[in-house]
Amino acid sequence: MNTENNSHETDGDYTTGDAFDDRYVSVNDYTGEGYDLVNGEKTDVIANEKFAEIEEAMKAFFLEEYKTEVIVHNVVGNMDGATVFVESVGEPHFHTYAMIGIDVKEEKIMTESIWTQDSQVEQGIFSGLLAMIMDEEFAALDAFTDQIAEKYPVVGLRQEAINNVKATAYTTPYYFVQPMALDEEMDRLNDMYFNNPDINKEELKKAFDKENYDSEKLFFSIQFYMSEKDLVPDQDLFEKIVNEFSELEEAPRGNYRILLHDNNINKLSANGGQDNSLREKSIIK
DSSP, rough: OOOIIHHHHHHHHOGGGGGOSSEEEETTTSSSSSSTTTOOOOHHHHHHHHHHHHHHHHHHHHHHHHSSOOEEEEEEOOEEEEEEEESSSSOOOOOOOOOEETTTTTTEEEEEEEEOTTTTHHHHHHHHHHHHTTTHHHHHHHHHHHHHHSSSEEEOOOOOHHHHHHOOOOOOSSEEEEOOHHHHHHHHHHHHHHHHHTOOHHHHHHHHTTTOOGGGGSSEEEEEEEEEETTTHHHHHHHHHHHHHHTSSSOOOEEEEEEOOOOOOOHTTTTOTTOOOEEEEEEEE
């Protein structure tokens, strides 16, 4: 799951023209339908039939373990049970997932067997806390990506796709945040949140120096898709986007990667990376 939702987001799931088939759909229409995990055929049927039971167990789990109320958007069968995609309610805002066991023989949801991948949820919480602390900077990044989509023939992900198949921490239609290397800061801020889930922005801002963290370790992935099915990523357009972003001074300090895909997305992996995708690997702000 970490590979599906993190590494593939930045490294790409490349295909050649010969491999292009009905796995690909227009990102304009993609809501997560068709997303698939290995050896999950049997568990997927059971999980969807018993969605309400899984939903209740997951809400209780996140409230108990992470002091966070969540919306359960989607369940997808995997080898050992089901992967459950959730969105936090309010702030800190993030998308993540957890897994729940399923006894296929008994067709039973193992509500006592819920687990998460190491640091996955913690990174999601931390990314949401950073968005609260740097609210003005994140607003500037949002304004930039919205402006690019208004000026040029590009689009982002539909919100339904983000909700149903993305677990990339703080996520918008155009970018997501991965604070995977800021361990000390993450532990300290997360502990503040766990001790006081109602903590406000002012308290968080006093506790975190936004001018002194290691910006190279806070990763942002900005991804645009061409707006129409027959459009391929345009090098001139891509360079305009990169140049305009390079001039943006108000964005959060971080390590940015910008990608421009064609209009297609792999419905099985929720990934848009292909051989023709254009990539700017690292812009440090």
